[in-house]
Amino acid sequence: MSSLLPDTAPDFSQPIAVLKHCHGRIRKQLATLEKLLAHLPEHGADEQARQAASAVLRYFDKAAHLHHDDEEQDLIPMLRAVAQGDDAATLQALAPTILQDHKDMDAMWQDLHEQLTAIAEGAGTALNPATVARFVASYTAHMEREESTMAPMAVRLFSAEQMARLGQSMQLRRGLVDASAPVSPKLGQAVADLRKDYGQATLDEADVLADPIEQFTAWFEQALKAEVNEPNAMTLATVAANGRPSSRIVLVKQFDPRGFTWYTNYDSKKAQDLSDNSYAALLFFWSELERQVRIEGRVERTAPEESDRYFRSRPLKSRLSAIASAQSAPIASRAQLEANYEAVAQAAGEDPARPDNWGGFRLVPERIEFWQGRRSRFHDRIVYQRQEDGSWTRQRLQP
Known part of the structure; x- marks a missing residue:
C-alpha cells in the first residue's frame, strides 16, 4: 500500500x-x-x-x-x-x-x-x-x-x-x-x-486628511482589509530615569482623538519607565502595505472606570493571568507561575475584579509621522505636529 x-x-x-x-x-x-x-x-x-x-x-x-x-x-x-x-x-x-x-x-x-x-x-x-x-x-x-x-x-x-x-x-x-x-x-x-524596493503606493500632501487621527484610522482600516498580521501590534519605546531606552511590542486597544490606549501591569518595567519619564514613542509597521506610523507624545493613565470596563471585557483566563502574574518580576520556574495561576483561579471565581496594579495607559500624541515606502529608498514621509491650540500642522519630510 x-x-x-x-x-x-x-x-x-x-x-x-x-x-x-x-x-x-x-x-x-x-x-x-x-x-x-x-x-x-x-x-x-x-x-x-x-x-x-x-x-x-x-x-x-x-x-x-x-x-x-x-x-x-x-x-x-x-x-x-x-x-x-x-x-x-x-x-x-x-x-x-x-x-x-x-x-x-x-x-x-x-x-x-x-x-x-x-x-x-x-x-x-x-x-x-x-x-x-x-x-x-x-x-x-x-x-x-x-x-x-x-x-x-x-x-x-x-x-x-x-x-x-x-x-x-x-x-x-x-x-x-x-x-x-x-x-x-x-x-x-x-x-x-537584503533589501526590498518598495513600490505599492504613494503618499502625497494633497491626499492625506487634515486630522492625523482620521488619517491613521483610514490606514488602519486598510491594514485590516489587507489582512496584515496583527495590525494592532505596536512597538512601545520608553526611557528610564537613568536615560536608558527600552522597547517592546504591545497591542493598541483603542485609538481616538484623545490618543492611543493599551493596558498592562502598573508594576511592570514599562510602567516604571513611564513613572520616571512620561514621554514615549509608538511605532506601527505594516510590512504588507509598506507603511509605518511613528507617534510621539506624553503618556497618562486611563481613568479607573475605563480600565474596569476593558478588564471585564477580557476572556476570563486573560483576567486571571493578569492577576496571577507580577509582570517583569523574577520567578523560580514555570511550575511556580502555573501554581500561582491555579491559586488565583480557585479564589477569584467567574468574575474577578480588576487589580489596582493593572490598567490602561494612553499616549496623547504631539507628533505623528506617516511613512510610505517608495522605490530606491526615496520614501514618502508626511509629519503632523500638534500646536498649542490643539490644531495640527503637516509637512513633507525628506526620506
Whole structure:
C-alpha cells in the first residue's frame, strides 16, 4: 500500500528542489490515505492497514509541519523582502491564502489523526471518507498554488546567497546542522545585502486628511482589509530615569482623538519607565502595505472606570493571568507561575475584579509621522505636529 523505503532527496543546497520533493512525498502519503480508505471495509485493520496508517501518521505528525514552517518562517518572508511590482502584488494576494490553507489542513488532520491512530493500533477501522476527500483536495490544490507561483518566483528572484540562507534555515529546523556554528562570511554578507524596493503606493500632501487621527484610522482600516498580521501590534519605546531606552511590542486597544490606549501591569518595567519619564514613542509597521506610523507624545493613565470596563471585557483566563502574574518580576520556574495561576483561579471565581496594579495607559500624541515606502529608498514621509491650540500642522519630510 505504501513504500517504506525513503526517497532520495535533493541536497539542501537546492532548497526549492527540497520543498518540491516534500510535495512529492505528500502526494504519496495522500495516495496511501485514499488506498487505505478503500482497503478498510474489506480487510479491516490488518497488518497492511496498520503499516499504512502508521506511515501516514509519521509523515503528517512531523515532516508536514516542518514543511509548513519552512514556508511560513523563511520562504514567504524572504520572498516579501525581494518581490517587486507584479511579483509583490501576486505574493500579497497569495500569501494569506497559503497561511490559511495551513491552518485549515492542520484542523482536518486533527480529526484524521485520531482515526489513523486507532487503525495503527488495530483498535478501529473507521476513516471518514468526507474528511479524507477534503484533506486530499485541500493539500493538492495548495501544492499546485505553490508550485505554479512561489517556487518559480523564488528560483527567479533569490540570489545564491539567499538560497544558501534558506537551505541553512531548513537544515537547522531539522537538526541537521549545529545551531551554534558561526555563520559563513558569504551568509553574513547576504544579510547585509537584503533589501526590498518598495513600490505599492504613494503618499502625497494633497491626499492625506487634515486630522492625523482620521488619517491613521483610514490606514488602519486598510491594514485590516489587507489582512496584515496583527495590525494592532505596536512597538512601545520608553526611557528610564537613568536615560536608558527600552522597547517592546504591545497591542493598541483603542485609538481616538484623545490618543492611543493599551493596558498592562502598573508594576511592570514599562510602567516604571513611564513613572520616571512620561514621554514615549509608538511605532506601527505594516510590512504588507509598506507603511509605518511613528507617534510621539506624553503618556497618562486611563481613568479607573475605563480600565474596569476593558478588564471585564477580557476572556476570563486573560483576567486571571493578569492577576496571577507580577509582570517583569523574577520567578523560580514555570511550575511556580502555573501554581500561582491555579491559586488565583480557585479564589477569584467567574468574575474577578480588576487589580489596582493593572490598567490602561494612553499616549496623547504631539507628533505623528506617516511613512510610505517608495522605490530606491526615496520614501514618502508626511509629519503632523500638534500646536498649542490643539490644531495640527503637516509637512513633507525628506526620506
